[in-house]
Amino acid sequence: MYDSFRDQLRRFAKEKVAPYAAKVDEEERPPMEAYEASRALGLPGLPFAEEFGGQEGDVLSQIITVEELARACASSATTVSTCWIMMLVQRFGSDEQKRAIIPPVVRGEQRSAWGLTEPKGGSDLMGVVTSAKKTAGGWLLNGTKRFITNGGWADWYLIFARTEADKFGIFLVSKQDPGVSFGAPERKMGLRGSPTSDVILEDCLIPLDRVVGDPVRGGEYIRAGLLASRLKYAAHGLGIAQGALDEAVAYTKSREQFGRPVSDFQMVKGMVADMAMRVEAGRALLLHAATLVMNNDPGAKKYASMAKVMCTDAAMSVATDAVQLHGGYGYLKDYPVERMLRDAKVTQIWEGTNQIQRLMIAKDVYAG
Ligand SMILES: Cc1cc2nc3c(=O)[nH]c(=O)nc-3n(C[C@H](O)[C@H](O)[C@H](O)COP(=O)(O)OP(=O)(O)OC[C@H]3O[C@@H](n4cnc5c(N)ncnc54)[C@H](O)[C@@H]3O)c2cc1C
Structure with missing residues (x-):
């Protein structure tokens, strides 16, 4: 199936x-x-x-x-x-x-986005300063969300905001709500077809029924959602890695040097073998993690983090090697591997950087 x-x-x-x-x-x-x-x-x-x-x-x-x-x-x-x-x-x-x-x-008629990260940081999720205060007229939101994918392009924004000293809620903010504005589109190294901008909330008043679930349990909801979404970010890195491998294989078969296709050279074969192993190792770990998540296995979290790191590190290293195997042409925009290398980098940064993922993996490993 x-x-x-x-x-x-x-x-x-x-x-x-x-x-x-x-x-x-x-x-x-x-x-x-x-x-x-x-x-x-x-x-x-x-x-x-x-x-x-x-x-x-x-x-x-x-x-x-x-x-x-x-x-x-x-x-x-x-x-x-x-x-x-x-x-x-x-x-x-x-x-x-x-x-x-x-x-x-x-139906794809309306688009969505989520806003966790702020100018002061993304890794320290519980450090967010965007506030949501309950008033007679609704929830009053103030703060800035940074690096928001689909920012300005989405119709709905799930905003993570502080509701009490150490409690958070998730709020549904519409693009049309008063007090919502967007920063200029970010000019990025890669992923340039994906809009990214600040979402700015200035005395943004939204109806009371726009809070998702309990206004003090947002942290819990985000953590629950991150488990499955981490796998999607792993798959995203894996796709870039596989795409770069496809390109490298096709190019090295067609490019000739010394009267032979460069794919004939042992050193090239060795690189392609390493690239293929990184892709397959990432895919195997991702499929294992996905199975654990689908079975609600208590160990799923560690494997989801492992899959995110393996697949996105593979994206970066396989795309780098794919450029290398294209020689000078890999450095030109005329070949997809140039774009793939730029696109790969962000996969190690977002959705919990790979350092943060490693910290979480190590914590689980030490906890036995
Ligand atoms: C293109 C793009 C799209 C994005 N889309 C979204 C989105 O849709 N919604 C959203 O909310 N966010 C989004 N983000 C934000 C992304 O999730 C953050 O950039 C990421 O979480 C890192 O946060 P930061 O940039 O503030 O880096 P920091 O948290 O400031 O980290 C800086 C460096 O310090 C390291 N570091 C931090 N703390 C530790 C620690 N305890 N131990 C070891 N190392 C540490 C980090 O790994 C990193 O290398 C996007 C980012 C980009 C670039």
Whole structure:
């Protein structure tokens, strides 16, 4: 079942996503062609419940989707999968929120984003200073969220804000709400087809029923959501690594030096073998972690972190080697590996940097 799903996604990515990957990178604009095509396939609604129009795609089908999209275009994979953050509303929101907000997101008519990171930091999640105060007229939000994927482009923002001294809530903020504005689009090294900006909340007053679940349990909800989303970020890195390996194999077979394809040279073969091993090791760990998450295994968290680090470190090293195997041409924008190398870097930084992931893995290992 998963094999045919993967084949379908691979064909889709090759035909509808890959042709625009260089263009959206060059033009630094959202991947609209790929996004519209993904809507036709129902991908923005993949993980959501059927009652809201979704496809109830499980964790494995989600990571396969992200991997195959990222293999063709990392920005397109980011744009589609960021909309799945509304699964937090399906899981923890009220019936009214689910009925009002999820169906348009599932249909891809409305887009979503999430705001955790702030100018003072992303690693120290519990250090956020954005505040949400309950008033007679609604929740009053103040603060700035930094590096927000889909910032300015999304219709809905899940904002993580401090509600009490050491308690946090998650709030549904609409682009149309008073007091919401956006910073200039960030000019990035890679992932240029994925919009990123500040989300600025200045005396932003939203209705009382826009809090997701309990206003003091936001930290718990985020931690629960991070488990599955970490796997998607791992899959994103894995897709970039696989895409770079594909390019390196094709190029080294066609490029000739000393009267032979460079793929004939042992040193090249050794590099390609190492690249393939990194990709397969990442994929094996990711599939294992996904199975544990789907089975609600208590050990899943450590494996999700391990998969995130393995797959995203593979993205960076395989993309670097793919550029090397292209020689001087790998350094030119004419070849996809140049973009893949730039896209790979962020995967080690976001969703908990790989240093933070290593700290969490070590903590679990020492705890036995
Ligand atoms: C393109 C892009 C898109 C993003 N999209 C989103 C989004 O949609 N929503 C969102 O909320 N955020 C988003 N982020 C933010 C991202 O999650 C943060 O950048 C990331 O969590 C790191 O936070 P920081 O940048 O503040 O770095 P810092 O936390 O300031 O870290 C700086 C360095 O110190 C290291 N460090 C920090 N603490 C420790 C420690 N205890 N031990 C060891 N090393 C440590 C870090 O690993 C890092 O190398 C995005 C970022 C980028 C670049």
